[in-house]
């Protein structure tokens with residue numbers, strides 16, 4: 001009896017799948033060579049088309065040097081930094097649904113994540129620890145690149161882009177640190193921005209621009225929120241695009257030592 | 258493995274020829290040989306992404322992100338701590354004037370890092386011939402790690418020395 005129902009469901013599913021798969025709509029979405037296409041066969045030509053006929057071609061060539069896919073060379077650290085960035089974007093969007101960047105609401109909203117939002121504390125924890133991990137993986141990536149001498153010609157400029165990515169990663173992390181608006185946030189940011197006050201000549205102006213005020217207040221939350229969720233992500237994505245493009249144009253991952 | 262010819266923009270597309278060329282041997286050193294990105298590289302991407310996701314999930318399940326009392330400008334915590342990646346800078350700040358520790362040193366390190374590929378004129382990538390570059394970078398790296406660990410874990414009230422296994426003041 002139960003088996004009969006299972007079989008019926010299976011039959012139905014297969015027939016619906018049969019109609020969808022190979023339909024004009026599916027065919028128009030999937031480009032030639034896509035492994036999801038009806039009648040896909042694993043041939044060298046199709047393996048090329050998976051990349052070449054696909055948006056992935058913006059990121060990867062069809063073939064790469066064998067050692068470039070070796071885990072033991074890159075340790076995947078650049079890729080891990082990128083993946084963490086994606087994870088932070090996804091979890092961050094979730095957090096934005098429940099957070100208002102004002103002195104009155106910020107702390108209460110973050111507190112409510114762990115009391116009255118489904119998966120709220122899990123997502124907040126992932127965002128927090130993911131951010132720390134990203135800072136770590138970017139540092140490790142930089143060290144790996146240095147010890148391989150991978151900044152040498154023709155990759156000098158991509159190293160410079162990398163330094164900018166490191167700065168942006170730190171700025172993203174630090175602007176996010178203020179947002180929970182607890183004692184940790186307020187005083188860490190006070191220490192950090194006091195330093196900016198020592199910039200020669202323009203110290204006070206720089207500090208005011210950073211804080212939107214003479215000290216850390218609700219105005220600072222709004223300012224850092226906008227930087228954290230919009231400005232810095234926008235800028236870092238542009239630099240990442242240049243970074244990945246240059247990895248490819250500079251001849252792929254640097255050769256084996 | 259007969260397949261229908263593939264037509265793309267009105268032209269017949271030829272397949273990629275697998276295997277060895279019709280005449281002669283291909284002599285490519287093994288490391289320089291190429292592999293298809295699909296599946297070899299993309300599968301590695303997927304595995305790495307899943308592994309990282311698993312790690313973040315496990316950490317997030319077992320450790321809660323900190324949330325102290327609500328921000329209060331009237332109550333200054335002692336010590337005031339920056340997040341760990343700035344703890345090295347904060348430690349530096351306790352020894353030197355803020356203009357030096359907060360502006361000049363980090364500024365010089367950033368500019369120096371950007372200039373590195375143009376300063377290091379040695380084209381060789383092997384460790385043995387890169388003694389100066391490797392030593393310089395390693396000194397900076399170790400100094401920064403040591404400062405960070407001290408600032409993060411070994412500093413307590415009034416930025417005085419503490420032993421982290423006795424009193425813990427690190428903040429994440």
Ligand code: HEM
Pocket residue numbers: 074076077078079080081082138141142145148150151155158159160161162163165166169240243247252253254
């Ligand atoms: C958000 C931060 C960053 C991301 C997402 C990122 C991503 C990547 C990726 C995916 C690669 C391919 C190879 C690999 O995974 O190792 C790469 C290579 C490279 N990265 Fe980064 N990177 C970042 C930061 C940096 C930093 C801080 C530096 C140096 C200051 C740097 C310099 C380089 C160089 C020179 C290469 C070429 C390496 C080679 O050919 O062996 N990147 N990066």
